[in-house]
Amino acid sequence: MELRQICLSGIRLGDTRFRFTLDKPDEKLMVSIQEAGIVEPVIIKAKDNAFILVTGWRRVEAAHASGLKEVPALVLPSELTDLDIFRLAFFESYAQKDFSLAEKALIINKFIDFGLGQEELIRKLLPLLALPPERKTTDLLDQLAGLDWALPAIHRCRWKLPTARLFLSFTHEEQKLIISLTDAFNHNQQAEFIELLFTLKKRHRMGIEAILSDREMEQLVRKAKEGKPQAGQELLAALKKRVSPLVTKINREIQLAVKEINLPDKCWLDYDHSLEQKSISISLEARSAEELDLALKDLGQSLKAGEWDFLFRQLSKKIDE
Amino acid sequence: MQQNKQIKNIFVDRQVKNLPQVERILSQLQPLPVQVVDTVEEIKEDLCLSPDPIAESKKVLFLTREKSVIRPCPCTQGCVCCHYWTLDLNLNCPLDCSYCILQAYLNLQPLTLAVNQEDLQVELDTFFSRQNGEVLRIGTGELGDSLALDSISGQASLLAGLVGGRKRVWLELKTKTAGIDSLMAMPAPENVVLAWSLNSKRIINSEEGGSANFEERLRAAFRAVEQGYRVAFHLDPIIYYSDWEREYEDIIVELLKKIPGEALAWVSLGTLRFPAKLREIARWRFPQSMIYEGEFIRSWDGKFRYPRPLRLKLYEKFKKIFQEYGLSHKLYLCMESSEVWREFLGQNKKGKLYTSPFCWLD
Numbered sequence: 001m002e003l004r005q006i007c008l009s010g011i012r013l014g015d016t017r018f019r020f021t022l023d024k025p026d027e028k029l030m031v032s033i034q035e036a037g038i039v040e041p042v043i044i045k046a047k048d049n050a051f052i053l054v055t056g057w058r059r060v061e062a063a064h065a066s067g068l069k070e071v072p073a074l075v076l077p078s079e080l081t082d083l084d085i086f087r088l089a090f091f092e093s094y095a096q097k098d099f100s101l102a103e104k105a106l107i108i109n110k111f112i113d114f115g116l117g118q119e120e121l122i123r124k125l126l127p128l129l130a131l132p133p134e135r136k137t138t139d140l141l142d143q144l145a146g147l148d149w150a151l152p153a154i155h156r157c158r159w160k161l162p163t164a165r166l167f168l169s170f171t172h173e174e175q176k177l178i179i180s181l182t183d184a185f186n187h188n189q190q191a192e193f194i195e196l197l198f199t200l201k202k203r204h205r206m207g208i209e210a211i212l213s214d215r216e217m218e219q220l221v222r223k224a225k226e227g228k229p230q231a232g233q234e235l236l237a238a239l240k241k242r243v244s245p246l247v248t249k250i251n252r253e254i255q256l257a258v259k260e261i262n263l264p265d266k267c268w269l270d271y272d273h274s275l276e277q278k279s280i281s282i283s284l285e286a287r288s289a290e291e292l293d294l295a296l297k298d299l300g301q302s303l304k305a306g307e308w309d310f311l312f313r314q315l316s317k318k319i320d321e
Numbered sequence: 322m323q324q325n326k327q328i329k330n331i332f333v334d335r336q337v338k339n340l341p342q343v344e345r346i347l348s349q350l351q352p353l354p355v356q357v358v359d360t361v362e363e364i365k366e367d368l369c370l371s372p373d374p375i376a377e378s379k380k381v382l383f384l385t386r387e388k389s390v391i392r393p394c395p396c397t398q399g400c401v402c403c404h405y406w407t408l409d410l411n412l413n414c415p416l417d418c419s420y421c422i423l424q425a426y427l428n429l430q431p432l433t434l435a436v437n438q439e440d441l442q443v444e445l446d447t448f449f450s451r452q453n454g455e456v457l458r459i460g461t462g463e464l465g466d467s468l469a470l471d472s473i474s475g476q477a478s479l480l481a482g483l484v485g486g487r488k489r490v491w492l493e494l495k496t497k498t499a500g501i502d503s504l505m506a507m508p509a510p511e512n513v514v515l516a517w518s519l520n521s522k523r524i525i526n527s528e529e530g531g532s533a534n535f536e537e538r539l540r541a542a543f544r545a546v547e548q549g550y551r552v553a554f555h556l557d558p559i560i561y562y563s564d565w566e567r568e569y570e571d572i573i574v575e576l577l578k579k580i581p582g583e584a585l586a587w588v589s590l591g592t593l594r595f596p597a598k599l600r601e602i603a604r605w606r607f608p609q610s611m612i613y614e615g616e617f618i619r620s621w622d623g624k625f626r627y628p629r630p631l632r633l634k635l636y637e638k639f640k641k642i643f644q645e646y647g648l649s650h651k652l653y654l655c656m657e658s659s660e661v662w663r664e665f666l667g668q669n670k671k672g673k674l675y676t677s678p679f680c681w682l683d
């Protein structure tokens with residue numbers, strides 16, 4: 001490889017055939033490049049009097065933004081095939097970076113395009129990427145890579161394989177809607193959101209537009225798109241209610257029964273919201289034996305009022321009662 | 322349905338290639354290609370290239386040696402345990418049920434048969450010699466159907482011969498097939514129970530790929546009873562769907578009309594439960610299946626289950642039908658919490674029943 005100073009304007013940044021990383025230059029990189037320039041050479045391929053960037057995308061973008069004119073670059077020997085070059089680019093990053101699922105999708109997609117055989121892809125590459133070494137993984141990620149418009153969000157939100165699999169089952173319009181809401185959720189909520197939509201769609205055999213079309217949902221979706229605080233949380237809660245109507249109804253009844261009880265101060269009641277256990281737990285706050293005695297007496301008084309029976313009946317209630 | 326017809330390839334573990342039983346099995350499967358391998362990993366390497374490696378793993382037979390096959394049943398944490406022992410002579414199953422936990426568990430293991438029968442005999446002798454008087458239930462069918470490959474393995478009659486006649490031991494062979502010919506060719510040992518997993522006809526048709534239909538299973542069970550076998554049934558996994566009540570009632574009534582109560586060893590009830598990983602796999606492999614889109618809670622062992630009140634509603638309906646036939650005492654719950662057991666049995670039946678539901682076997 002030959003080390004040269006390359007004019008930035010000579011690099012065809014639109015040619016992203018070797019690019020698989022999705023991070024943009026961050027502030028630290030900008031500062032470092034403004035102060036010291038690019039110290040570690042990027043790697044390029046020479047083609048028809050121009051250069052195609054192989055590695056160093058963030059550095060070159062930062063250099064552009066900082067007004068640098070030239071960058072140090074290692075120019076690859078011309079006899080290397082695109083597959084050789086991509087392999088080199090991949091392994092250069094491999095040790096330095098944990099790839100997101102979106103980046104892994106791009107890696108697989110590009111290896112396929114450059115002609116790497118399925119066997120090598122599955123047996124060698126997938127284990128390196130900590131992915132299940134199966135054909136269906138490469139098929140799925142190759143398909144995901146085709147949704148280039150969605151990849152930045154999938155990358156930013158650090159999706160996992162099961163979420164991506166469900167996502168791919170939605171129509172293009174539905175995918176667009178899901179991606180438009182990604183910022184309303186953290187990673188776990190996002191996986192749950194997609195899971196809930198998938199369940200409702202399949203259970204009711206209707207598109208998610210219809211699922212989200214009633215007034216309550218429409219409002220929540222709008223708030224989530226506008227980035228209102230808690231909007232994602234509320235949307236999730238509303239969807240959960242629809243996916244779990246029975247548990248929601250029973251919980252509501254239990255909570256009403258709890259409200260009926262005149263719980264003394266510094267006394268809290270909890271129960272298993274998944275309804276697996278019919279028992280309740282009570283916690284009391286006390287800092288001395290006297291306080292505890294008092295709290296227990298208060299609790300005893302509230303027991304005499306009789307609302308507790310109603311609560312226990314709600315906790316053990318059978319479905320058709 | 323002959324399950325061995327779907328086998329496309331055979332692999333033989335180098336360690337067992339000269340065993341006479343291997344020769345016998347291979348001669349039945351001629352002219353299928355046979356390859357000798359040193360490890361199962363060599364087979365898995367090819368399976369993972371298939372678009373549906375789980376389906377593919379069901380077409381590949383691997384004959385091998387298993388050092389030890391008797392294990393305590395891996396009852397889930399927090400469930401009432403029924404003290405079952407499993408005999409893991411087979412791994413994987415030629416049938417293809419959408420709810421099969423093996424999909425998430427076997428990691429591309431091909432259809433595997435342990436053929437070292439001499440070791441099996443020694444292990445069983447040692448195991449039974451340590452038995453200290455309690456009733457033991459032991460069975461294949463945990464990691465594959467007990468009889469689906471019996472026509473080539475001959476394991477069922479071998480086991481029935483090895484365990485038959487032992488005191489205070491029950492051997493259970495559990496199946497969704499009607500493949501009981503080898504067992505019909507021998508006198509029925511008292512302590513060998515032939516068990517069928519049953520479901521509503523709709524669920525059998527839509528979710529239990531490659532299995533015998535309800536009528537075939539019932540006919541086979543009746544044949545077994547006529548031969549003198551005790552039979553058992555596993556209504557598991559019970560699925561909640563719009564017509565569940567009528568459709569399950571239909572099959573239970575048909576069953577109880579046909580099978581005399583005295584021949585019934587036990588009947589287990591279990592509602593659908595699954596880990597998240599299985600749902601992910603099954604949704605992809607069985608896109609038409611609706612069973613994973615019900616209302617579930619995540620329970621104490623991390624598995625998804627129907628909410629407790631719904632499970633109880635299902636169990637109580639089943640119990641009521643069995644009560645009408647005076648047979649509810651043969652019921653037990655599979656992989657259920659003590660809370661549900663308590664409600665199912667009624668408040669006044671506490672104590673030993675929780676941990677040993679098979680008092681009628683003592």
Ligand code: SF4
Pocket residue numbers: 413414415416417418420421422423463464465466497
């Ligand atoms: S018969 Fe049992 S082991 Fe075989 S696929 Fe069905 S559930 Fe799995």
